[in-house]
Amino acid sequence: MSFNQPLVSIILTSYNYDKYIGQTIESVLSQSYQNWELIVSDDGSRDRSLEIIYSYQDNRIQVLTSETNQGAGQAYNKAYALCQGKYICSLDSDDYIAPDKLEKQVAFLESHPETDILGTFIIEINAKSQIIHETHEAWFNQDLNLNYPENWIWRNHLCHSSMMMRKELHDRVGLFNNQLIHTPDYEFWIRCFVSQCHFDILTENLTFYRSHGENITHKNPPRAFLETAYIFVKYFKRFLVEKQRNDLINQYVFLFLKNENYSNASITIKSNLLQQLVCTEAVKFQDFDSFAQILQNSSNHSLLVNLLDEYKLQVDGTQVQLQDTRSQLNHLLVRIQKLQEDKDWLQSQYNVWQQKAKESQRAWEESRLSVQELQEGKDWLQSQYNVWQQKAKEAQRAWEESRLSVQELQEGKDWLQSQYNVWQQKAKEAQRAWEKSQLSVQELQEGKDWLQSQYNIWRQKAEESHTQVERLQLQLQQAQAELERSQSHLQQAQAELERSQSHLQQTQAELEELYETFKKLENSKLWKLNKVWHSLKARIFQKIT
Structure with a gap:
């Protein structure tokens, strides 16, 4: 390559995916860009994952283990402490990457110093590594500008395994949230977005995303729903208020109320969620656990009427804005x-x-x-x-x-x-x-x-x-x-x-x-x-x- 070859640190988080992790490691070893280090962080696997990992004798591969399962965020953060590279890649153990992915992403980041996070398009495969072209491929392969807030409303168009970013970004924004089980990557993207980080997407299919029914985001939809609400209230809502984008707040609330997990929630959770989503003077919280505790607090039922009244005022204001918009x-x-x-x-x-x-x-x-x-x-x-x-x-x-x-x-x-x-x-x-x-x-x-x-x-x-x-x-x-x-x-x-x-x-x-x-x-x-x-x-x- 004509440019200098900076070191790329690849973080591979592993948990009970012995059927796929060998193919994942092989895809790293087959890269045309060879100046990399691979830190495998196994989060307490009980299958043959560690046996397969240790079978690869390459001095560029480091292995971290855990006695208990602590979550993907914690596994990622432990591996990050060992990273020495200029650029960081994250890779799930059931996905794998194209042979020229690292080469093309490094070349782009070297020639575009304004870019902080760079993703790619994906190829969706099933458990047998057969290309299936289903919903995830249509979801991730959109040529969107992720530097606009409307492209982050109730959606994540950046595939976690396709990402390469600058290492110093964690110094500016922080590491992954250990408390989040299903959405640590989405929470990190939102923090990067509100911190004015710059996103770009390579419109090339360089990441193989595996959809097999055992993905962690599919195992507990109500939990993933609450984590998404937490991310919005904690970071995104404040950003939209500062930018005076009430239209996007209303759009988020509308999509939230239509969600099946909201309909199935108890009246207590519904009322507390509405208060957090709509009220500007909602109950404060520090982290996801305190947020979840507030949602279970029955003493806030009396606030529901005030909440709906406040929301009605916002709707009336929206009606006036709508009339002005019509004229x-x-x-x-x-x-x-x-x-x-x-x-x-x-x-x-x-x-x-x-x-x-x-x-x-x-x-x-x-x-x-x-x-x-x-x-x-x-x-x-x-x-x-x-x-x-x-x-x-x-x-x-x-x-x-x-x-x-x-x-x-x-x-x-x-x-x-x-x-x-x-x-x-x-x-x-x-x-x-x-x-x-x-x-x-x-x-x-x-x-x-x-x-x-x-x-x-x-x-x-x-x-x-x-x-x-x-x-x-x-x-x-x-x-x-x-x-x-x-x-x-x-x-x-x-x-x-x-x-x-x-x-x-x-x-x-x-x-x-x-x-x-x-x-x-x-x-x-x-x-x-x-x-x-x-x-x-x-x-x-x-x-x-």
């Missing part, structure tokens, strides 16, 4: 009718708002689905953006490469242009030399062959450049299809390539024209240029170099 009730009925109308209006408003709430709920669901779809669309667009961003980077790299290629082509074009200018200059010089010197055909043929080889070389370079331009153009077109944002740059590069191609074509045409010129020179068969060509040959190569 107040009529006023309340009017208010209730008005409240009912207000309730109907509020109900209609509630229905309208409930309908609007449903519509709002549907709208919210639709908007939630729309938001979900938008989120999915956003994710898809984000993925497309990432793809195009990657393609843009690749296109950028391709454009950079093509730009470098175009730059190289431009440099090649410039170089070819310079070469073309050189050869054009040389052609002019050759033309002038041809016109001037009429070089021989052989020298021209050699020059033609050499020029042809140079032409082939430059033509090959031009074709390679053309092929490279076409390849770059294809790459630029592909990049243009993938990334439209780069189209303008690619178009500019393509235009540059086309201009380069045009220049190359012009260069090719000029070279072909030069070739035709040399071809014409070859066909002229001007052998006289041969000698001149040899003289110019060295000069031409020198200039080319």
Whole structure:
């Protein structure tokens, strides 16, 4: 368990219940909460009870015995003197408890410091331990607030064997009344109640209450009746007078007069009981024995008339209070009718708002689905953006490469242009030399062959450049299809390539024209240029170099 485990002292009172006491002790030994001590107080049993008790060898069990039967209250008080625990449990020897009873009650009391006495619901069983669900179960298993006085009028809803309380409660309220045979527990509960102790009930069936016809409360009903009257007069009546609860006093007297034991009592006991129950100046007494002696006192018969007169005055006062209550009730009925109308209006408003709430709920669901779809669309667009961003980077790299290629082509074009200018200059010089010197055909043929080889070389370079331009153009077109944002740059590069191609074509045409010129020179068969060509040959190569 997560909390500290305080010691629980269990007081087991025993008297001639050898048929059941073994099961009672076994239920204690089987508890899930093991920090307990068991004090068994045997009140002079004449059966095998002590033999069964001593058969349990557990150092947590202590046994007290008595030569004579002194009553359950005395047996309890003797055992209490040995208790060392923080909490006290009381257990009758014909009852037994569920395995988790101590654990749950300790947990509740540890977490509810305001609670002084804690009971539980019961399971009613018979002598054979069979569940029977009869009157006692219906009586004890009521979810009542025992901190209200009306729940203690002529009734005891707290099962004695289900109780766990704080040990210091006996210091505040006292021990059990030894003189009471049938109702010591009820008398103790009433003393606790008028002392402002706090009660709570665990609404779990943790106590097995045995109903077998031999219960002590069934053996002498007239005695139990007088003990109940004594408890009321001694403690409860004074409390109700102080609280001005005459309604509860009248209710108690009414239930008392209807009791069969009152009807069967002698006129002396009846008159004395009425005096004690109703009169505020009744004969005083100290304990139950003196109370019982007063009830037998025949000298109080003359008080019966005065008693009835006083009770009549109380009844008349009650009648006046009843009339006032009726007028107040009529006023309340009017208010209730008005409240009912207000309730109907509020109900209609509630229905309208409930309908609007449903519509709002549907709208919210639709908007939630729309938001979900938008989120999915956003994710898809984000993925497309990432793809195009990657393609843009690749296109950028391709454009950079093509730009470098175009730059190289431009440099090649410039170089070819310079070469073309050189050869054009040389052609002019050759033309002038041809016109001037009429070089021989052989020298021209050699020059033609050499020029042809140079032409082939430059033509090959031009074709390679053309092929490279076409390849770059294809790459630029592909990049243009993938990334439209780069189209303008690619178009500019393509235009540059086309201009380069045009220049190359012009260069090719000029070279072909030069070739035709040399071809014409070859066909002229001007052998006289041969000698001149040899003289110019060295000069031409020198200039080319």
